[in-house]
Amino acid sequence: MQVRQNFRGNNGVIGEINNLNEPSFPIPTSVSRIHGITDSDVAGKRLDYEKFDRIFAETDIIIAHNASFDSSFIQRYFPAPKDIPWHCSVKDIAWKSYGFPTRKLLDLCRYHRITNHQTHRALDDVKLTVQLLQQRNPAGNYYVKELLDSTKQPS
Template sequence: MTKHIAFIDVETTGMRADTSEVIELGVMLGEFDQNRIVRVAEEYCEFQEPFYSIPSIITRITGINDQMVRGKTLDMDKILSILDRADGIVAHNATFDRGFVSRLLPDTLDMDWYCSVRQIKWKNYGFENGKLQQLLRAHRIDVQQAHRALDDAKNLAVLLNNSHPQLGMEETYISYLLNKNPLKKPMQSRF
């Protein structure tokens, strides 16, 4: 049975969802069949202009500057239409991404989220840590551009389509992850 899995990533003005803003959001909807992503069903990526100037450290990391985001807004209806078709949402540090995405789209709080950092114990498989760029290098995945939302989402899907000898050749990281329970839904504030 074919499922749809959304891989999502955000670039932001800072680390805290309550004080920082999304400046880029990328989502790739993939078809999952027989333990792997077999086709890209849809992609979306856009900038969003923040209220304040992008900090210089964020520009150094992402390459995104104020001029690039000027006048840009995210198409929330488009993003939600993609996520509504997904049987699960995967992010590489889902607590971070979910915090930002749920501020933009509160409906996503009730969706099934999976975290490829916390729910896959990368060190158990012999990797130094769970940082996406290091895992991509270790799996010899060619990265055109790092720390950009859609590129990171797509690269995550490629990474998770791999298998590891400890998993067995029949099981990929993505099939292993989707066999886990989704992350618990965060408590919503009453204020």
């Protein structure tokens, strides 16, 4: 498991967490090809549970691009986030109504001229999602506002 978190203060990013965790089984070669993480990269690595528990205790909301995947993954290791509202930048933004053929993070980032490359590493996906949410939709509103306003019940 790889968990990375990026959190912001009033003056930008105030910290990033980058943890790798050795799984109980070998990483399939096909998966390593996607994100570049190998068994040797995670050998002996463990999550800093206390640090994550402190962060979750101070967290009001969690935003993820495909929150259903991330929340199930995170909650396997940490019980606290089940009580924190999750917002999904895939489901809670009207991408299709704006004419986007897909809701894939890389495709949306390409359209918004953020990047043409995605490493499929958690921290990189977080950074891309933050950059994407800082863009404006065709109506002129920031995507992050649309995401937060889109539903009274978080994803």
